[in-house]
Amino acid sequence: MTKFHTHYDNLRVARNAPPKAIRAAYKRLSQRFHPDKNPGDADAARIMAIINASYQVLSDPDKRREHDEWIAGMEAANSASRQTSQASYSTIQHSAQSASDMALLEILLPIFNPIKGIVIWTIFYIIGIGVITGAIWLIDSAVDLFRGKS
CATH class of the missing domain: 1.10.287.110 (DnaJ domain)
Known part of the structure; x- marks a missing residue:
């Protein structure tokens, strides 16, 4: 309890x-x-x-x-x-949500919403870096292919 x-x-x-x-x-x-x-x-x-x-x-x-x-x-x-x-x-x-559950949510949401936002933006940032790195690798490989390098 x-x-x-x-x-x-x-x-x-x-x-x-x-x-x-x-x-x-x-x-x-x-x-x-x-x-x-x-x-x-x-x-x-x-x-x-x-x-x-x-x-x-x-x-x-x-x-x-x-x-x-x-x-x-x-x-x-x-x-x-x-x-x-x-x-x-x-x-x-x-x-059903009781009144005390709603009060707890009102306390916890201001704490977890910024954390949730930070986690989401961090994931987007990591995915973005992966996409950019992959695009650079793909372009470099294409340039090497057209220049005759293997």
Whole structure:
């Protein structure tokens, strides 16, 4: 099962943690990573931003419910992907794309599209060099043939 990171992981609390526990975890972590206690530490500032974002989500009941639904969807998608990985290729080919699969594609396509373009242009470049080399060889052979060289 693919492990994904949640706001609960960021605050190091359980999913069923009450609001008091979430607030206590936020206070504990924010005291540890606060920029005033870690001047000039870029990692502490980054971690503090993550802690703040996680607390904003988990302290708001509506945002927390949406986050819990997202987690349930990700778990369902992971469970479904494990089951479909055992299926045949034709079954996988015809299965519908879930919302999480589309999100993954949105993340991966910007990475792979430039790579795909580079590979394609490299192949065209190699083929082009082969064609030019073959044409030069053919012309040289024809010139030698007409000059009487064997």
